[in-house]
Amino acid sequence: RAAALRLELHSADISSAFVNAKLSSPVYMMAPTGMDVPLGEDGKPRVLRLSKALYGLRASPREWFNT
Secondary structure, three states: OOOOOOOOOOOOOHHHHHHOOEEEEEEEEEOOOOOOOOOOOOOOOOEEEEEEOOOOOOOHHHHHHOO
């Protein structure tokens, strides 16, 4: 129907945009279970620095809104 009326349509994948928002401040997390991450020089597990938001991250809504 939109084509018959010569309407221009736009769409966006909101869920992936929300999850893939770039972080403006550093966020660190422990490696998930099953992920093979070598131990640090001190023998303790390493933490990972996120470059993009993850589902369930507290900062995700704020980062998505600010994009």
